[in-house]
Amino acid sequence: MNKYGKILGFIGITVLFIFFSFSIFASAVFAQGLVPCGNPGQSACTVCDFFVLIDNIIDFVAIKLAPPLALLLIVIGAVFLIISSGSQELYNKGKNIITMAIVGLLIIWGSWMIIDVVMGAIAGGGGLGTLKTWNTIDCKQ
Secondary structure, three states, X not given: OOHHHHHHHHHHHHHHHXXXXXXXHHHHHXXXXXXXXXXXXXXXXXXXXXXXXXXXXXXHHHHHHHHHHHHHHHHHHHXXXXXXXXXXXXXXXXXXXXXXXXXXXXXXXXXXXXXXXXXXXXXXXXXXXXXXXXXXXOOOO
């Protein structure tokens, strides 16, 4: 393994260790909010709570998980660009990682925006600016 491979491996393992260390603590905090029922001090679960759970999971992935993962990939791509030092292969790999991270984030957020506009028009909310007309689940007891 060459010098750049060892450096990249060390940086990658360090970044992943830090990222997953913080993710473990964050998931313990966020997990309480994912399941809307059945915990001590909460009401029993109903069918409506299942749909609230699905909505919470989608929000978790789109808002709390995708941006940090995209940022991590952008940092990894930047490390490839920095250590490329003339190597066209490493430069292209870093550029592709950054491009794909940004494209993935745009796909996630763009699909959410398209669905919001269409569902807002169907629900009579008018699309943009009325984000809480169709995607808020309210369980009536």
